[in-house]
Amino acid sequence: MSTKDEDVKDLSSIINAEEICDLITLLTDITLLMRKQLSDIFEPPAIEQSSRNFLPLETVTAGHTKDDFSSKIRGDGEIKGKFKETKATFYPSENKLSTPKRQQLERDCFEFFDKWRQSVMSHVYTAIEVPGRVKEHQKDMKFSKRIPRIENSSETVIIKLDSRNFVANTTLSKLNPPISTSLSSLPQEKRVLIFHSVLLILLSLEKYMAPSRILLINLTSSLHLPLDILVKDEIKVAQSLLGAVEHISGTEETEKRGRENFISRRWKAGLAGVAGAAVIGITGGLAAPLVAGVIGTIMGGLGLGATAVAGLLGGLAQSSVLVGSLFGAYGARMTSRAIDSYAKEVQDFSFLPMKSSNGQEILQKDHRLRVTIGVSGWLTDKEDVINPWRALGQESEVFALRWELEALTNLGQSLESVAKSTAWKIAKKEIISRTIFSSLLLALWPISLLSLSKVVDNPFSICMSRADKAGTILADAIINKSQGERPVTLIGYSLGARLIYSCLMSLAERRAFGLIEGVVLMGAPIPSNAAVWLSLRSVVSGRLVNVFSTNDYILAFLYRTYSVQYGVAGLQSITGVNRVENIDVSEIVSGHLRYQLAVGSILEKIGWENIYLEVVAMEEKTLAILKEKENNEEQNRGEKIV
Template identity: 55%
Template sequence: MASEKGNKPKNNGDDLSTILSHEEQVELTLLIANITEVMRKQITDTFDADSTTKKDQEPKNPLQEKENNPNVDDAGEAEGTVEEKDARELREKRARDLSAPKMQDLKKATEEYFDKWREGIILRLGEVVNSPKKLEEQIEHASIEATPDSEKETQTKVITSNTNIEEADAALITLYPPTSTALYSLPRDKRILLLNAMLLLLLSLERYSSYSRILLLHISSSLHLPLHILAEQEVKVAQGLLEAAKQMSGKEETEKRSDENKNSRRWKVGLAGVAGAAVIGITGGLAAPLVAGAIGTIMGGIGLGATTAAGLLGALAESGVIVGALFGAYGGRMTGKMIDQYAKEVDDFAFLPLKGSKNHEPLPEDRRLRLTIGISGWITQTEDIITPWRALGRQSEVFALRWELEALTLMTALWPIGLLKVSKVVDNPFSVTMNRADKAGLVLADALINKAQGERPVTLIGYSVGARLIYSCLMSLAERRAFGLVENVILMGAPCPSDDAPWRAMRSVVAGRLINVYSENDYILGFLYRTFNIQYGVAGLQEIEQVKGIENINVSDMVSGHLRLQYLVGSILEKIGFEDIDVSEVAREEETLALMEEEEKREENKKDGSNITPEEEAKEMEKDVKHKTDQTMMQKAAEKLRLS
């Protein structure tokens, strides 16, 4: 143990002494202490009545204070300006809402989870540094003042269409401002080596929490490293771990782990992943320990020696079972038991890898330490479940969520404005789709909690009712106190409430960015949503102003209608500075939209010459609905037959 050896360098390769001097190790522990203090402050801000995304009032004018200006009328001072009165009322409302027992319980649970995670990081770091006592002192004196820009309002740097890596890095640094540290003056190669070491150390906790990923983003920023370097190292480590796991043989670890962990959930989940060959393509059973030599040979590309890499990984370097649990037991296709369980709630639910085999199994070379799930809303054809998400890059393992195809395709026939006059046609499909999105969101939350996709940080992106599904998922995660699972969330045109309480709940389970993409021109969203939820504002139409940590992106200049969203996913992600975009796919997406708009103009020109009434148009649309339904049912039956 480090505490037994005092401050003497061990130099045996299983700690950070091979990378950093004693003084540099002390500086590292101070850096981690200060960054985690900033992260905790961001959590408490979510539940602080004085912290909002938008400032409620202008700074007070000292001339308005009575002691500075005796000529100010007392009555006028009591009332203040209209803006100040509104700001006070909003602040009082926030305070009342936050004092509710349910919100106080959520705050306590969020802080307790974070503190437990931070304690695990500190204990693990103490094992690999030479001054554990000094580490404890630094944790006690950690301060957010070491991160000067941490108190700035949450602002998204809008990226232009000619984004390059440097600009994207600059956008992310505004979100994860650098913390002051002398380590930034180390040679670049050594800073990269240190980042790699911290990645392995965090993985040694046997899960890759979303908080761990955010910590690494802060470290990258503080070391003045381009943030894409972290993503590249994550890919290398993922491939290294999976390649090393292939060398396992099986019998020894099977017997050892079975005896020691008969009741362990991680053991059972890892066993399912390895034995089913869905995670790492193992065909010969379980594995013997990952020896340091194998780790060093395969992971040499990240610059760490064999013994150091194995030492930092800890138990992860000794067990293919833990590797299996990290990457997920089920891959793209979940087990029959899970499918049967979820089918009771929703009729259609599956993860479809964008990169994988024809049998919807992710290929070993496509596995990653991070996961991104794209969720489509109303679609015009079955392929639209996957097509919008091709704009996502390869730094994360990307899945499209297939859910309730029948409802999603049926609704697209109901969009023409003329049909909105026939409420008996519009009401039923919209309410049914919203209800199914809510149920599918609960299923997704259950899948994440049960580690169907492993112990990896998840990014959720959805548009239209797909965003509603994510809203339902996050609310369920908050209710079940399932923290540390979700890294980022992007909701585009979300048909969900804009009230403070649900957004605070969602913020509590998202460690990184929570982005509300809205358009003031989405009139159909407003009509449909408010028809059924007249007591709420609509998030997809406006900013979320009263909750700290929400990014609001106005895309009114890009989105002229609700069905435009599926063709603008890549362009919107590029605009908000999303770190992993395939620019060639974004270009194809924009070209498709341009062609579609040209076709729509031609159709409009044809209609201008006709005298069809709204009622006649509605009847024609009802025929289209029936035809669309028949087509969908036939496609669904054919797909079930193919799968069976």
């Protein structure tokens, strides 16, 4: 099909009445599927009997006699009592999580989703000419009577890293199976135009919410289009909207220089400053109308004419203020000074824009429709705030969160001292012989190792406390739209994951749904029990990934004084909650300190979007060198690597 841009005035110029009906049905089915997936979160999954105990007694006692435990702990009877208590508290899913608090959370989730879904379909009807029979059909349709094919997408996914064939499109198909539709048989050019149109319709809501992007991911899958179509569209639309605002605002050189200087100063202040720059620096805070011709000309690459683009965008095509709000200006009023007022109890709290591949800072023209924030968990150098996140592609607007620089540096130095000590290397061998869980739950720590506790316990305790506070501050910033009306993805390791956990728990408590698109938690020092992860899952619209390693003896040791009866997410898979991905990275993460060097490798292997493979290759090379060095050191001491 070859449709000239100027001929495409609205969606009815692209598809006929029957295809419009099919599109409405497909969008309805996708939202039904999303609602079913939301419902699945609150349904306890089937748990095999063998997996119901957090630490099976036979596993914990492997290699030890009853007398061994009696002499080292407090007696066999007390051990059994400990396990009985653990089973009761660790698996609240056995009680179906049927508490009033859970029920209220479920009701609030559905209330938000149904309002969002109604708004989406209303804008679809407004943007395109929907046959009357379709509207009546939609009005009569009940969620409970029509459930699209899910293909086990509600089950917890456990992915092993024995395959290196993970790519974003493979993961797209696996986690978002296509819904059957006759539209998938249309020529690709026509399917792409349909997709373009739906993206613009969703933006006509004047916000790009996390569930809107999940809808688009499902639409991409159902139309049999590659994920790149969605990513490239997002970039094109972001650049076009901001380009149109800049074009309307004037082109005088003095004004241009003033804008650039203003934006440059704001960038240094972080994400909140960028929020102000998006509109104030471009329009002076005034609402300049975006002429349809300008929008259409700049967006010509989408294959839609000016009239079609303006019509599909609705009010967003009429106001620079709305465009600025989308990218983080009005509504939020989050200046850097305002973030400072939130962060009184945490030092160094700021968002640092990641540099592009050519070494230059992200400019205003490089804004994206999505925001990704990487959170480091300890530091040995100030550059460690940014370095772990260099593998994240610029298809999303990437920031590194700088927080508690001094405390995290002290912790990093302490962890390195312990990891390099002879006492730790000897103790590690003894821990391995017992299994990590027996040492954790039953406090079977070698005396030589306990002597090192004074080195790390205090720095870790300080950082745990401040991570919880910083997480609440991050939640405040997100709720107040420092990122604008754009979905946020959060990725963190170690105490960075703890910070994100605190943020998500705060969002859940305040019922701030639809803001978070995806989350990856690596080596997280947080509980693994179902009640906690149900709350986390409720505020994440897309993927929620728990990355763990059974080789993380340092994490087990650091977490030993906390509520270990609720499990440790960084050491095990999450059970009892649907739609949580568990990624076992024991093969590449030999210890807690490896996460900082393996972020890109892990993200690439789980099929995360838009990863710089050249950075991943460098990470893997570094990890291989370190592993070889460790093996040589062990061999020199005559010890065997287990």
